[in-house]
Amino acid sequence: MPGIKDRVSIIGMGCTKFGELWDKSVEDLIVEAVYEAFDDAGVGPDDIQAAWFGTVYSGLTAVTLAKALKLRYIPITRVENMCATGTEALRAAAYAIAAGIYDIALVVGVEKLKDTGWTGVSSANVVSQSMISSSNTEPDITAPSMFAMLANRYFYVYKISPDEGKRLLAHIVVKNHHNGALNPKAHFRREVTIDDVLNSPIVAWPLGILDSCGVSDGAAAAILTRSDLARSFREDPIDIKALAICTGDSRPTLTTDYDFTHVEENFLAAQMAYEEAGIKNPRKEISIAEVHDCFSIHEMLIYEDLQFSARGKARIDIESGAFTLDGDLPINTDGGLKSFGHPIGASGLRMIYEVYKQLQGKCGPRQIKNPTLGLTHNLGGSIGIGNVASVCILGRRD
Amino acid sequence: MVGIACYGVYFPIRRMKREQLAEVWGTAGLAGERAVANYDEDAVTMATEAAISCMRGVQKKPIDRLLLATTSAPYYEKQSASIVASALGLSSDVFTVDYTGSLRGATIALTAATDAVESGHARNVLLIASDKRAVLPKGKREQLWGDGAAAVLVGESDLIAVLEGSHSLSENFLGEWRGEGDMFVKSWEERFVIDEGYMRPMREVIIGIMEKYRFEPRDFRRVILSAPDTRRRNRLAKTLGFELTQVQDACLDTIGNTGTAQPLVGLISALEEASPGDRLLLATYGDGADAFIFRVTEKIKDIQQRHELKKCLRRRMSVNRYSEYLKMRNFVATEEPKRPEPIPLSVTCLWRENKKNLALVGVKCKKCGTVQYPPQRVCVACKAKDNFEDYSFSDKKGTVFTFSVDYLTPAPVSPTVFAVIDFEGGGRIWCEVTDIDPSEIKIGMPVEMTFRKLATVNGISNYFWKARPYRK
Numbered sequence: 070m071p072g073i074k075d076r077v078s079i080i081g082m083g084c085t086k087f088g089e090l091w092d093k094s095v096e097d098l099i100v101e102a103v104y105e106a107f108d109d110a111g112v113g114p115d116d117i118q119a120a121w122f123g124t125v126y127s128g129l130t131a132v133t134l135a136k137a138l139k140l141r142y143i144p145i146t147r148v149e150n151m152c153a154t155g156t157e158a159l160r161a162a163a164y165a166i167a168a169g170i171y172d173i174a175l176v177v178g179v180e181k182l183k184d185t186g187w188t189g190v191s192s193a194n195v196v197s198q199s200m201i202s203s204s205n206t207e208p209d210i211t212a213p214s215m216f217a218m219l220a221n222r223y224f225y226v227y228k229i230s231p232d233e234g235k236r237l238l239a240h241i242v243v244k245n246h247h248n249g250a251l252n253p254k255a256h257f258r259r260e261v262t263i264d265d266v267l268n269s270p271i272v273a274w275p276l277g278i279l280d281s282c283g284v285s286d287g288a289a290a291a292i293l294t295r296s297d298l299a300r301s302f303r304e305d306p307i308d309i310k311a312l313a314i315c316t317g318d319s320r321p322t323l324t325t326d327y328d329f330t331h332v333e334e335n336f337l338a339a340q341m342a343y344e345e346a347g348i349k350n351p352r353k354e355i356s357i358a359e360v361h362d363c364f365s366i367h368e369m370l371i372y373e374d375l376q377f378s379a380r381g382k383a384r385i386d387i388e389s390g391a392f393t394l395d396g397d398l399p400i401n402t403d404g405g406l407k408s409f410g411h412p413i414g415a416s417g418l419r420m421i422y423e424v425y426k427q428l429q430g431k432c433g434p435r436q437i438k439n440p441t442l443g444l445t446h447n448l449g450g451s452i453g454i455g456n457v458a459s460v461c462i463l464g465r466r467d
Numbered sequence: 468m469v470g471i472a473c474y475g476v477y478f479p480i481r482r483m484k485r486e487q488l489a490e491v492w493g494t495a496g497l498a499g500e501r502a503v504a505n506y507d508e509d510a511v512t513m514a515t516e517a518a519i520s521c522m523r524g525v526q527k528k529p530i531d532r533l534l535l536a537t538t539s540a541p542y543y544e545k546q547s548a549s550i551v552a553s554a555l556g557l558s559s560d561v562f563t564v565d566y567t568g569s570l571r572g573a574t575i576a577l578t579a580a581t582d583a584v585e586s587g588h589a590r591n592v593l594l595i596a597s598d599k600r601a602v603l604p605k606g607k608r609e610q611l612w613g614d615g616a617a618a619v620l621v622g623e624s625d626l627i628a629v630l631e632g633s634h635s636l637s638e639n640f641l642g643e644w645r646g647e648g649d650m651f652v653k654s655w656e657e658r659f660v661i662d663e664g665y666m667r668p669m670r671e672v673i674i675g676i677m678e679k680y681r682f683e684p685r686d687f688r689r690v691i692l693s694a695p696d697t698r699r700r701n702r703l704a705k706t707l708g709f710e711l712t713q714v715q716d717a718c719l720d721t722i723g724n725t726g727t728a729q730p731l732v733g734l735i736s737a738l739e740e741a742s743p744g745d746r747l748l749l750a751t752y753g754d755g756a757d758a759f760i761f762r763v764t765e766k767i768k769d770i771q772q773r774h775e776l777k778k779c780l781r782r783r784m785s786v787n788r789y790s791e792y793l794k795m796r797n798f799v800a801t802e803e804p805k806r807p808e809p810i811p812l813s814v815t816c817l818w819r820e821n822k823k824n825l826a827l828v829g830v831k832c833k834k835c836g837t838v839q840y841p842p843q844r845v846c847v848a849c850k851a852k853d854n855f856e857d858y859s860f861s862d863k864k865g866t867v868f869t870f871s872v873d874y875l876t877p878a879p880v881s882p883t884v885f886a887v888i889d890f891e892g893g894g895r896i897w898c899e900v901t902d903i904d905p906s907e908i909k910i911g912m913p914v915e916m917t918f919r920k921l922a923t924v925n926g927i928s929n930y931f932w933k934a935r936p937y938r939k
Contacts, residue, residue, distance in 0.1 A: 189875055191807045202813035204820045206921065206931040208899050209809075209876045210885050217871035218887060218897075225869070225910045274872035274882075274905075322887065323839045323847040325895045329869045329887065453887065453897040 072345040076167040078299035078306040079291050079463070081110020084422040087287035087409040088256040095127045095181045098288035098415075099137040103177060106290040110302055114138050117292075118171040120145040123158030123178040124414035126185070134177055151196070152361065152449025153314060153459035154178060155417025159291060160312045160459070166293050178419075179288035180412030189213070189284060190413065196451035207454075213273035213281050215452040216364035220275050222329035223366065227381050231275050238365035239266035240387050242279055245362060245401050248394060249408020251435040256285045256410040266365075280365040285410025289418035291425075299466075307425045310442065311348075311462040313341035317455035332367075334458035335374035335448055342460035343376075348442070351376050352398060355462075356440030357427050359420035361448045362405040371446060372400075375460075399437045402427060413449070420445035421461060428465040441465050469584045470626035470761065471619045472528070472591070473770055474735045475521025477513050478615040478722050478779045479504040480902045480938075481795065483786040485610040491789045492605045497696075499720030503786050504599045504614035506795045506879040507901055507919040510537040511547050511930065514597035515554045515918040517616035517728075519862075520775050521593065522555065525620055528591045530555075532562045534580055536572030536596040536727045538645070538652075540565060541920075541928040550930060551595065553825040554918050556859060562589070570643070570693075570753030572596060572727040573617075577759065580621040581630055592621040598726030601796065603651045611696050613723020617731035627770050628738060628747065628761040634676035637755035640664050665695065665752055666703055672756035673707055673748070680760060684708040688745035688763075689715040691733035693752055695724060715747075721780060734761075739776045741767055782938045784904065794879040803877040812924045822857075827916060827932045829894060830855035838894040860916065863890040864937060867912040872905045884908050888934050901933040913937040 083105025085098050093101075107113055122134040122145055131145035150157035155178030162174040182190070189211060224234040243263060249255040261279060269277035299306035315338035321327035339351070348354050360375070362368035369387065372378040377398055378386045386392060392400040403409070403423035406416060424443030426432050443463050450456035481503040486496030504513065514535055522530075533555075535548040548563035566572040566579075573596035583589040597616030602608045642664030643654045654660055669692065677683065684690075690709050694700030697719050704714045717725070717733030725732050730751040737747050745763040750756060786792050793799045822828045829840030837848035838858045845852050865888040874882045884900040886908065900908060901919055914934040921929045 185807070186805050187807050188804045189806065200810060202816055203810040204816040204824055205809055205812050205924075205929060206820070206824045208885055208897060209883075210871070210897065211873055211875045213875060214871040214873040214885055217873070218869045218885070221871065221910065222869035270874075271872075272875050318847070320847055322895050322897050323843070324837065325868075325889050325893065 073163055073167055073312050074310050074345055074347070075296055075308050077163040077293055077309045078296045079309070079425055080294050080299055080302040080306050081106040081112065081292040082290065082422045082425050083109060084254060084289040084419055085287050086254045087285045087412065087419065089183050090286040091183065093286065095133060095179055096137040098179050098181060098286060099134060099177055102179070102288035102290040103138055103175065106292050110292040112173065112292060112302070114140060116173050117143060117175045118173050119143055119162070119165060120175040120177065121148050121158040121162045122146065123148045123154040123176070123418070124180060125149055125151065125154055127179055127181045127414065150314070150449065150457050152363070152411070152413055153417060153447040153457045154414040155289065155419070156421070156445065156447050156459035156461055157314060159418065159421065159461065160314060162293050163309055163312055166295055172294055172298060174293045176291045176293065176418065177288065178415040178417060180414040181286045182284045182412055183286050187284065196454045210453070211273065213276050213364060216366050217273035217276050219329055219370060219452060220366040223370070226328070226330050235267055235275050236263065237384055237387055238280055238369060239263045241362065241365045241368045242266045242407060244393050245405040245407035248402050248435055249404020252404050252408065255404040255408040256283055257408050276364055276366065282363050282406035283410035285412050287409065287412040287415045287419060289415050289422050291418060291421060305429050306466060307428050308464050308466055309461070310464045311342035311345035311460065313338045313345065313460045315341065315458045317450065317457070319455045322453040331370055331374050332448060332452070332456060332458065334456040335371055335446070338458035338460040339375045339446070342462050346462045348462070355398060355442050355444050357402055357424060357437055358398065358400045358444040358446065359403065359405070359423050360400055360446040362401055362407050363411060367448070368401070368405070375446065394435060394437060402432065402435050402437060417445065417447045417459060421463065424463050428463060468626065468629055469581045469621065469623055470629040471738070472622040472625050472627065473521050473524040473620040474738060474775065475517050475519065475524070475618045476616070476732060476735050476776050476779050477516035477520055478502045479508055479513070480782050480784050481505060481786045482783045483792055487789070488610050494605065497607065497610050501610065501613035501723035502615055503792055503795055505902060506797065507921065507933065508614070509541055509599050509920055509928065510539045510597040511541055511550050511928070512918050512920055513599065513614065513616035514595040515551050517597060517618040518551060518555055518593060518595050521618040521620055524770055524773055528620065528622070530557055530561055530591050530593045532580070532583060532589045532592040533557065534564050534566060534576040534592060534594045536566040536576045537598055538568060538570060538572065538726055539599050539601070540567050550825065553821055554930065556826040556828065570727055571751050571755065571757055573730050574749070574751045574757035574759065577621070578633060578635065578757065581633070584621055584623050590623060594619050594621055596728040596731045598728050600726045601651050604798065611724050613725055615722050615725040615728050615732060617728045617735055619731060619734070625766055626764055627767045628763050631760040631762050632676060632680040633757070633759045634672055634679055635755065635757045636668055636672050636675070638668065640754055661695065661699055665699060668756040669703055669750055669752050670707060672758045673750050676748070676758040676760065682760070684713070686746055687713060687748045688741065689713060689737040689747050691715040691717065691730065691737055691747060691749045693717070693730045693733065693750065694719070718780065735776055738763065738767065739771055743767060778939070784902065791880055797879065804875055806877055809924070812927060812929060814927070817929070824931055826859065827861040829858050829860055831858040838892065840894055840896050858894070860890060860894060860896065861932060863892055863916070865890040865914050865934065867908065867910055867914060868895070869910060870900070870908045872908065886914070886934060888914055899933045900935065902935040907936060
């Protein structure tokens with residue numbers, strides 16, 4: 070298998086400010102993100118040969134994208150793959166470019182959650198059943214509840230008291246809020262303290278509100294071309310090194326094998342991506358990672374699943390500050406889901422936007438030193454019924 | 468010969484002191500406490516629990532009739548007994564019937580059951596009575612009534628109590644009623660209802676049965692008299708010439724007046740303490756009255772050892788707040804977190820998944836032996852296709868592998884506890900844990916499954932199973 074490495078490049082990206090964008094529609098978000106990407110790449114709507122439109126709730130068909138941008142009679146596909154939707158849309162476009170079918174493709178991820186009036190998104194029970202009819206016997210386990218199950222088991226297995234565990238997780242929250250405060254596009258731009266996190270109201274024990282990401286609106290877009298054409302658009306294109314998707318098969322609750330202290334789909338997606346990118350030591354070789362910190366406990370498990378930390382040892386790296394802006398592997402430099410919220414279809418591309426900008430050295434006060442390889446990661450679905458994990462690795466061309 | 472072969476009982480674990488109910492309204496508190504069904508319980512779920520309690524004592528007997536007596540059926544139109552039969556995993560050739568609309572339903576059904584066995588049309592009839600009656604807050608009946616269910620197996624062999632005789636009166640009497648559109652039971656002036664709806668018919672039926680079979684009050688070890696409360700019951704007993712020591716309590720001051728279940732709760736209370744040879748008199752009222760005479764046999768000892776009633780009485784948790792009571796009975800609407808609407812409930816899906824949902828039946832792979840829930844077409848372990856046998860999880864004990872305490876998911880009483888349960892003998896489920904104090908939950912905690920109502924949507928009661936802490 071030749072893989073995707075160095076065959077497709079990103080030549081332009083855009084990302085809206087994320088937040089409670091009461092005065093903006095899905096169309097507004099698409100236009101803002103895509104026109105930033107057009108300007109960045111130096112192309113216009115008529116240059117786009119095909120497009121992939123990622124959204125979970127904010128448009129049932131690809132017409133939503135065509136209508137907003139007036140993309141006339143080109144092939145557009147709507148993509149949905151839970152929280153990995155944005156990355157999945159990029160993957161589809163990248164494969165089409167790599168196959169030589171198109172020279173320039175557009176990828177858009179958008180979500181407009183704040184028009185729904187919801188507190189949080191749907192529960193785990195939507196994962197395994199039809200959205201239009203069901204016997205509704207799946208337990209109504211909310212997203213924080215699923216991740217609380219991981220936290221409680223992790224603390225039990227590694228003999229961490231709930232108080233110690235909550236304090237450990239709080240370090241991750243403080244880090245991401247610190248990064249987000251430096252980012253004008255973030256939804257929440259404020260520093261928080263360990264005590265703020267520890268004292269925030271419980272959503273699903275042991276996770277409090279500040280352990281959880283918010284509900285936001287936002288969109289992000291990317292323009293892809295073949296790597297051999299990329300330099301004709303810009304001097305500093307960013308190359309795709311790996312694109313992995315791993316889908317779970319409900320093993321966690323169909324068998325008693327699953328340990329609820331890691332997420333197998335995370336681990337396997339990263340393995341696939343490292344192999345495709347030729348990465349032997351991810352902790353050393355990767356300069357920056359944007360990972361799916363929907364809940365603080367998940368970021369901690371990701372450290373281990375993605376082999377940044379040894380199993381059961383994430384604690385050491387958290388306490389040493391290894392993943393802060395000054396650490397040896399800065400993680401969620403833009404503030405993560407914690408600061409951006411999670412407009413589901415947009416999040417994957419928002420992460421890719423940050424890595425793209427970091428690799429180009431354009432991140433201002435949160436810019437890290439000389440990054441060469443960056444990773445993004447998403448996880449969606451249900452911890453008990455099955456997840457979709459995505460990992461994307463991007464590299465700077467020297 | 469016809470009689471009782473086994474019994475079972477179920478009381479909701481939640482109890483509330485009557486004085487707590489009175490305190491809310493500034494009225495006089497009565498002695499004792501009452502059982503309060505949890506928000507996920509109703510007449511059908513409690514009936515299922517009582518039936519399971521009964522059937523545990525007689526594993527091998529095939530049930531050919533299931534009779535369910537209740538005044539609080541979840542549907543005005545649509546049978547309840549068939550839901551219970553599904554939950555119990557009974558075969559489809561069982562005859563199911565509801566006896567609704569009468570407080571005397573349990574004994575009307577008992578007459579039908581004993582007739583069926585005596586005539587040879589049935590061998591094992593499972594009779595269940597269950598009630599979660601709704602009465603308006605503030606009154607005495609809010610304090611006196613309690614929720615619960617009881618079941619007896621009526622048969623012809625291995626009897627613990629033999630039926631010696633019965634007597635019945637019918638009359639049109641309007642004392643308590645719930646008409647079209649009524650959520651709560653209404654009643655006429657109390658003294659009239661007691662005198663003409665309770666005392667008179669009960670006296671007539673008891674005097675009638677004693678004359679018919681030539682017994683005197685002293686011939687009975689215990690008299691089980693259905694009653695609105697202990698004071699009226701004792702007064703009735705005295706006027707009939709019974710000593711108070713003969714009067715069997717039907718958990719009136721620990722569980723409350725359990726409606727149609729009360730006569731069976733009383734009968735079971737008597738049986739749990741009875742000795743071989745004891746003669747029991749059972750009488751109940753409601754649009755007339757029924758009376759029965761039973762004689763206890765040697766076999767009573769085997770069934771008594773199970774202590775089903777004592778276990779049910781021992782398992783208790785307090786309802787400490789009236790707001791919890793109101794939510795458990797769905798008497799008040801509350802503001803809940805703004806969550807996505809549930810996926811529309813499909814009756815077709817309910818029908819297709821009847822066995823999976825109501826009997827909690829999963830599968831066991833015939834190739835590799837892996838048990839799994841819900842049922843699969845392809846084995847999760849060895850990928851063998853369509854090579855399974857049914858495997859029931861409803862009777863399997865389990866332990867908590869991990870859990871969460873969820874304050875976000877909408878529920879009448881928050882927070883909601885969810886857990887991953889690993890079953891003895893294999894298999895795993897993730898589900899809600901009910902009848903638990905959230906501070907109790909911990910990894911390794913032993914649990915068992917319990918039949919519950921998840922929600923009522925569009926008038927449809929959606930039943931499923933939850934875990935609950937295993938309590939001895």
